[in-house]
Amino acid sequence: MLTATVFHGMRPNYPIIFLLVLLAWFVYKAAGAPLSDYAGYYFGSRALLQGNFQQVYDTYSLNALIAQQGYAGVFVSYTPFPPFTSVLMAPFLVFPIAVSKIIFNIVSATLFVIVLARTLTYFSVPQWVGWLVPVLFFIPVRNNIFFGQAYLLLFALLMEGFMAYKKGRTITAALLWAVAIVFKLFPLVLLFFLVAKKQYKQLAYCVAACMLLGLVSLLFNGFASWHYYVFTIFPRANNGELNNSYTFLFQSAFMLLKNLFVYDEVQNPQVLLNSMPVFIICMVLFKSLILAACVGISLHKRTTGQLAFAGWVTASLLLSPNGSSYSLVLLLIPLLALANSKRVYVYIFMALVFLINIIPVQALATWPLLLQYPRLYLLLLFFLLMLVVASARLSWQPLFAFVMILLLVDVPKLFAQNDNSSYLLKEKLPLVYTYAIKDNRLVYYYWDQQGSHEVIAAYPVRQHSAADVAIKDNQVYYKNSRLTSTPDRKQQALVIEGSEIIYLSDKNRGFGFYTLRRIAVPR
Secondary structure (H helix, E strand, O other), X not given: OHHHHHEEOOEEOHHHHHHHHHHHHHHHHHOOOOOOOHHHHHHHHHHHHOOOHHHHHOHHHHHHHHHHOOOOOOOOOOOOOOOHHHHXXXXXXXXXXXXXXXXXXXXXXXXXXXXXXXXXXXXXXXXXHHHHHHHHOHHHHHHHHHHOOOHHHHHHHHHHHHHHHHOOOHHHHXXXXXXXXXXXXXXXXXXXXXXXXXXXXXHHHHHHHHHHHHHHHHHHHOHHHHHHHHHHHHHHHOOOOOOOOOOHHHOOHHHHHHHHHOOEOOOEXXXXXXXXXXXXXXXXXXXXXXXXXXXXXXXXXXXXXXXXXXXXXXXXXXXXXXXXXHXXXXXXXXXXXXXXXXXXXXXXXXXXXXXXXHOOHHHHOOOOHHHOOHHHHHHHHHHHHHHHHHOOOOOHHHHHHHHHHHHHHXXXXXXXXXXXXXXXXXXXXXXXXXXXXXXXXXXXXXXXOOEEEEEEEEEEOOOEEOOOEEEEOOEEEEOOEEOOOOOOOEEEEEEEOOOEEEEEEOOOOOOOOOEEEEEEOOO
16 A cells, blocks of 8 residues: 555655655654653553553653653653543554554554545645645654654544545444544544534444444443543543643643633733633633634535535634644645645645744743734634635524533533632642651652652641541541532642641642642631
8 A cells, every 4th residue: 555655656656755754764763762742652551451540640640650660751641542542552552662652653654644645646636735745744743753642643544534435435434533533532523514514324423433432442441431531531631731721832722711811829820801701701702603614614515525624623723722733733634625726825824834833832931921822823814714715604503503502511610619728839830749747847749750859848837637637529628527619639638737728739730730729727
């Protein structure tokens, strides 16, 4: 198959050969690079298949496990990955991690190249566009290989599934898309694409395939791991709480609006307006507009199925609270869908993709908030120009329906109970995993890429007791009286001087990224 990819008919496919050589070079160089994100896939999946799901989804426990096995300089999280990830990774776990990463990268790169070549041929994409793919997507492709990420594989699943769908191969399309959905979850928006296109048979097959893969995962991972993920991990991950719940690095509308309207004493003290209702309403309107626009593209009679599909893929990137450089390789899907548009449009879209991919967002940390999100703004502009090319119209009926549905989903957030706790230390802390009292001082321990660290805090302690305080059902209790009603994870409560209780909490932080909080002892 690879030979057929490299040679188009009897003629060498030079753009694909160029891309293949570049990917081979990346795989070679990545073999000597740090394990990076792949360590999370590898060690997390291995432990999950052994039934240790709570250890896997606790960031400290996972990294401590990796350190115990002799790997230094690693700091990863399994929070973004559903349990099915471990099933997909299982064939790669039989090898040592260094070899496993190389094999995974070779498989991902090979499938990416094959499916890209098939896409270029099937949709008659001009050859000059193929030449520019390695240039436009140099950084996303490179980062996928160096970090051991899976978005090259995800591209292959999505596009091969779409070509199968176009050819009427319903079962093949359903299986490919189902793997993408249960692997990364955000491709779930493809089901909306099928509803909008009234492809109910394909929709039914996709849902059935997802259920089938879910059953396979249950056999390997067990019911408890899925229950824990769906009801404990996913709500937090979907709220952008992976490591830093206010980070601009994700370049998402969710993070921009959260920084504007959701106050946090330490992480986000300077807000435009401290109002959870305003944040929720803005997010509902944003999501509804994006989804309604995709419905408009899908229903327009002159819009091709490929462009409609590409619109939903672009929407999935805009709707996700968590963005990354390597996920941007999926912008290749809308770019290829637009490749046969008017040449001026193609040039504009390519310029936008190039800028989106090369912006060094890490360098914007000290910029004013509204200037820290150029990638988001460019991606929105890209999406709006897609609407122009598709001549899509925004229909008020689906917009109203999405607003009502999303408001209904978010209504409980408007009535969240007050939290009387506050930060114990008024500074940004890394992942604090435990603390102790030594020589009448508070000592806390945190974990990062270099391992464990001990810090003596400026918090004197003369008296402390754990006798009357406990953590039950993830809430703080004092003398059997509940003091908290918040969903953050809590542990290790201690009464200090008889006047306040300190404990570890991951409130407004990544899941399991604990810091120290305090709450007054009731009188």
